[in-house]
Amino acid sequence: MKRFLYIFFLFLFVFSTHAQTYEQWVERGIKAAEADSLTEAVNYFKKALKLNPKDYRNALVFTNMGKVQESMYWLDTQQKQHAADAIESYTMALSFAPEAVPMLEARGKLYLRLENYGKALMDFTTILDVDPHHVEARSFRAYCYSQRHEYAEARIDYLRVLEEDAINYSAQLGLALLCQNTNKMTEALERITLMVEGHPDKAELYSVRASMYAENKQLELAIMDLDKAVELEPEKPNYYLSRAYLHKQQGNKRRALADFEAAIKNGVPSAQLAEELKECR
Numbered sequence: 001m002k003r004f005l006y007i008f009f010l011f012l013f014v015f016s017t018h019a020q021t022y023e024q025w026v027e028r029g030i031k032a033a034e035a036d037s038l039t040e041a042v043n044y045f046k047k048a049l050k051l052n053p054k055d056y057r058n059a060l061v062f063t064n065m066g067k068v069q070e071s072m073y074w075l076d077t078q079q080k081q082h083a084a085d086a087i088e089s090y091t092m093a094l095s096f097a098p099e100a101v102p103m104l105e106a107r108g109k110l111y112l113r114l115e116n117y118g119k120a121l122m123d124f125t126t127i128l129d130v131d132p133h134h135v136e137a138r139s140f141r142a143y144c145y146s147q148r149h150e151y152a153e154a155r156i157d158y159l160r161v162l163e164e165d166a167i168n169y170s171a172q173l174g175l176a177l178l179c180q181n182t183n184k185m186t187e188a189l190e191r192i193t194l195m196v197e198g199h200p201d202k203a204e205l206y207s208v209r210a211s212m213y214a215e216n217k218q219l220e221l222a223i224m225d226l227d228k229a230v231e232l233e234p235e236k237p238n239y240y241l242s243r244a245y246l247h248k249q250q251g252n253k254r255r256a257l258a259d260f261e262a263a264i265k266n267g268v269p270s271a272q273l274a275e276e277l278k279e280c281r
Contacts, residue, residue, distance in 0.1 A: 022052045026061055033068050038075075041068045062093035063103050070110055086110055099130050108140065117144040135161055139170045146174065151182050167198075173208070180212055188212055203232035207239055219246055237266040244276070253280040 020028075029044035045065040049058055066089030073082035090107035097103060108123030124141040127134050142157035155178055161171035172195055179188035192209045199205055206229040213222035226243040233239065244259030257280035264270045270277070 020047070020051075022048050022055065022057075025051060026057075029061075029068075030064065033064065038068050038072050041065075042072075056096060059093045059096035059100065059103065062089045062096070063106060066090040066093065066106060066110075070106075083110070083114060099126070101127050101130055101134070104130075105137070108137070112140060112144065115147075117147045120144050121148070133164060135164050135168065138164075139168065139174065142171065142174055146178055146181070151178060154178055169195075169199075173205075177208065180215070185212065185216055189216070201232060203229040203236065203239070206232070207242065210242060214242075214246060219250060222246055235266055237263040237268045240266065241268065248276070248280065256280050 025044050025048035029041045029048065032038075032041035032044055042065055045061050045068070048061055049065075052058070066086045069082050069086035069089055073079060073086060076082060087107065087110060090103060090110070093103045094100065094107070104123045104127050108120045108127070111117075111120035111123060121141055121144040124137040124144065127137040128141065131137075138157050139161045142154045142161065145151070145154035145157060155175070158171045158175040158178065161168050162175070165171070172191065176188050176191035176195065179185070179191060189209070189212055192205060192212060196202075196205045196209060206225040210222040210225035210229070213219070213225065223243060223246050226239055226246070229236070229239040230243065240259045240263040244256045244263065247253075247256035247259060257277065260273050260276050260280065264273060
């Protein structure tokens with residue numbers, strides 16, 4: 001009898017599991033994702049897709065599953081399979097809705113974060129074919145062009161973004177860096193200085209301008225900007241590192257050593273700077 005009851009209840013469990021509807025599996029997937037039960041969320045979404053593989057709503061299911069898989073990638077020491085799964089899910093979503101901008105954005109941004117600039121560029125271009133005034137997509141495409149050293153195309157896109165949104169931070173910074181990369185240092189410094197004046201509390205802008213001054217052999221001005229960057233964000237080790245190398249270049253080993261030690265205190269492994277520390281002591 002006990003064995004019979006076990007089989008009976010097992011049958012009821014299996015039956016109730018199969019009786020779950022498409023909507024219920026999707027709902028369970030969403031709730032699992034919200035609770036950070038990411039593996040469960042993926043499994044629930046897959047059950048919904050298996051139950052009704054041709055449902056037009058699968059575009060959203062695949063998108064949600066892709067976002068969960070992408071989160072798994074960044075949380076799980078960047079396991080490559082999670083990223084590949086996310087790309088596949090976004091691609092499946094787009095097979096249902098090829099011109100859906102949110103899905104193109106999701107895949108394009110992941111390609112961008114994975115530094116696959118060619119694939120990202122294609123997705124942002126498709127978005128712009130659908131919506132030529134999509135400022136974010138154009139800014140991202142400009143960045144992709146820049147990373148591929150297609151500077152003329154990048155400049156056109158950055159300038160177009162600024163026509164749409166004159167104070168767009170990403171486009172202003174991207175264009176200033178583009179000028180630096182193409183040896184237009186005067187324009188680069190003019191653009192970054194305007195940004196510093198408009199955002200005097202942004203440490204990264206002082207750091208960027210410092211790199212331009214250093215490239216222009218204006219080391220004192222570069223150090224002054226890094227002083228400000230350190231003042232604004234004293235926990236950032238890169239600012240100390242940049243300033244340390246400038247002090248070292250000037251022959252000021254004492255100040256260089258202090259900055260190398262500050263960088264280590266803020267997270268840079270000491271082994272990485274062993275040679276620099278030895279040279280400055």
